[in-house]
Amino acid sequence: xxxxxxxxxxxxxxxxxxxxxxxxxxxxxxxxxxxxxxxxxxxxxxxxxxxxxxxxxxxxxxxxxxxxxxxxxxxxxxxxxxxxxxxxxxxxxxxxxxxxxxxxxxxxxxxxxxxxxxxxxxxxxxxxxxxxxxxxxxxxxxxxxxxxxxxxxxxxxxxxxxxxxxxxxxxxxxxxxxxxxxxxxxxxxxxxxxxxxxxxxxxxxxxxxxxxxxxxxxxxxxxxxxxxxxxxxxxxxxxxxxxxxxxxxxxxxxxxxxxxxxxxxxxxxxxxxxxxxxxxxxxxxxxxxxxxxxxxxxxxxxxxxxxxxxxx
Ligand code: FAD
Numbered sequence: 472x473x474x475x476x477x478x479x480x481x482x483x484x485x486x487x488x489x490x491x492x493x494x495x496x497x498x499x500x501x502x503x504x505x506x507x508x509x510x511x512x513x514x515x516x517x518x519x520x521x522x523x524x525x526x527x528x529x530x531x532x533x534x535x536x537x538x539x540x541x542x543x544x545x546x547x548x549x550x551x552x553x554x555x556x557x558x559x560x561x562x563x564x565x566x567x568x569x570x571x572x573x574x575x576x577x578x579x580x581x582x583x584x585x586x587x588x589x590x591x592x593x594x595x596x597x598x599x600x601x602x603x604x605x606x607x608x609x610x611x612x613x614x615x616x617x618x619x620x621x622x623x624x625x626x627x628x629x630x631x632x633x634x635x636x637x638x639x640x641x642x643x644x645x646x647x648x649x650x651x652x653x654x655x656x657x658x659x660x661x662x663x664x665x666x667x668x669x670x671x672x673x674x675x676x677x678x679x680x681x682x683x684x685x686x687x688x689x690x691x692x693x694x695x696x697x698x699x700x701x702x703x704x705x706x707x708x709x710x711x712x713x714x715x716x717x718x719x720x721x722x723x724x725x726x727x728x729x730x731x732x733x734x735x736x737x738x739x740x741x742x743x744x745x746x747x748x749x750x751x752x753x754x755x756x757x758x759x760x761x762x763x764x765x766x767x768x769x770x771x772x773x774x775x776x777x778x779x780x781x782x783x
Contacts (some may be wrong), residue, residue, distance in 0.1 A: 474575045476620040477503050479775050480568055480646035482550075482556050483511025486761045487751025489540035491775075492581045498776050503576060504544070504551045505568070509670055511553050512537030513586055514752070519686045522614065524761050533602075538762070542639035543781040561724050561744050564782075579782060580746045580775040583725070583733060584768055585717040587759075592624065592678050592710060604687025605680065605708045609633040610760065616707045618642050622690055624677060625711035626650060631659035633711045636750030643686030645703060649695055672703075678710065716753050725749070732756060740771040748774050 481491050486505030495502040506512070515521060515533035522530040531539075541551060552570070559581070560567040566581045589607035590598055597605055606612040609623075613636060621641045624633040626648035634644045646663065649672045653660050663669050678693035678700055687708055693700045716732045718725070724736040727744040733749040735741055740748040750771035751764035 474655045476565055476579065478578060478779055479503075479565070479580045479582060480576060481582045481584060482559075483507070483513065483586060483703035483749060483751065483753075484541065484551065485537075485584060485738070486510050486540065486765040487517065487584035487586070487753075487768035487771070488582070489537070489544050490765040491584060491750060492544035492549040492551070492768075493540070493547065493773040494769050495582075495771030495775060496544055496549040498590050498772070499548075500657040500776065500779065502549050503578070504542075504549055505555050505556045506541075506551050507569065508555045508571060512541065512553075514568065517598070517601050518611070521611070522613075533611050538566075538655035540765075546613065548727075549626055549654060554570050556720065557692065559720055560660075561721075562670045562745050566746060566748065571658055582768075582771045582775055582780055583742070583747065583749040583753060584719070584751045584764075585753045585762075587714045587716040587732075589703070589710065589735065590713045590715065592677055592712070594677065597710075600682060600687050600708075601696075602678060604706055605710070607710050607714075608759070609636045609709055610654065612709075616640050619707050620705045621645070621709060622647055622677075622703055622705045623709045624648075625713075626655060627713070629709070629713070629729040631655040631751050634669050635659075635662055637707075637709065638666055641668065641687060641707070642696055643645065644669045644772075645672055646670070646707070647675050647692060649676050650674065653754050677698060677708070698725065714759075718753060730756065737783070738770075740767060740774045746778055748778075750756050 478500040481504040492504045519531040520530045555568045556568045558569045620643045622645045679691035681689040748771040750767035
């Protein structure tokens with residue numbers, strides 16, 4: 472066990488975690504940040520250009536943005552550890568979190584910013600082509616696909632929303648869904664069916680992602696009933712089959728909603744346990760942007776500061 476009781480521990484090093492670290496560091500709370508063993512900097516480290524984070528008129532590379540956020544938090548004294556937290560005990564006034572070496576770290580407040588992961592198709596070159604034609608976020612990347620032919624995978628509300636949004640830019644959008652009917656709400660389906668730019672490939676899945684020169688160069692569709700395959704000539708693949716919040720660690724301690732996201736006393740970032748706050752995509756079903764994650768990281772830091780002030 473580490474002897475010291477810190478003021479605040481932050482779990483996560485995405486925009487939410489680093490912003491919480493920046494604010495708590497500037498409030499002289501000397502945050503200890505667990506940034507993850509292999510995923511330091513969070514989701515934006517897996518993308519190329521980010522054009523919608525304010526302050527960068529020419530855009531900025533995702534990994535560079537996260538390096539900048541880290542440096543800014545460290546400048547004010549945030550201590551960032553590249554390790555995972557493997558268990559937590561949050562109930563008492565002093566919270567305990569345990570790292571992969573088994574060392575227990577203690578703090579009066581904990582900010583959870585562990586994000587969420589987009590579900591993947593599980594195809595070999597899917598990750599390598601992320602930001603190179605493969606995307607999980609139309610709001611983030613739709614703009615790069617002007618006059619392109621695009622495929623969207625999924626049959627729920629998100630897939631219909633992404634497909635409809637992408638028609639602003641794309642020449643054509645093909646929605647690929649494994650079943651013969653959509654799961655999306657009727658209103659979302661109607662909107663998609665009424666859109667001339669959208670066509671549907673039902674009972675179909677992506678069998679292969681084709682690549683040329685490190686960029687997506689088409690997909691192979693497979694009919695799940697007949698097994699027949701066919702080429703689809705697209706330069707964009709948007710995967711909209713859901714996401715999984717990283718909340719496994721907190722089950723049984725923090726309240727989760729039916730989809731596994733952490734519940735907070737909105738509009739604050741307070742969880743059901745006093746002194747534990749949550750921010751970013753681990754809470755957010757809806758907006759899921761770097762700027763909204765950063766904003767809620769700021770809120771969590773301010774909420775933690777107030778909590779600590781009330782303790783003293
Ligand atoms: P994340 O960035 O996901 O960070 C979660 C952090 O938690 C990681 O550091 C991880 O290591 C850490 N963590 C998880 N579990 C543990 C643990 N047990 N112990 C320690 N650490 C842990 N948004 C935009 O606004 N613009 C874009 O252009 C854009 N493009 C995107 C492109 C891609 C490919 C992806 C995947 C997302 C994109 N997004 C974009 C969305 C944006 O990245 C997310 O909304 C944002 O990163 C969420 O921030 P977060 O801090 O909540 O979580």
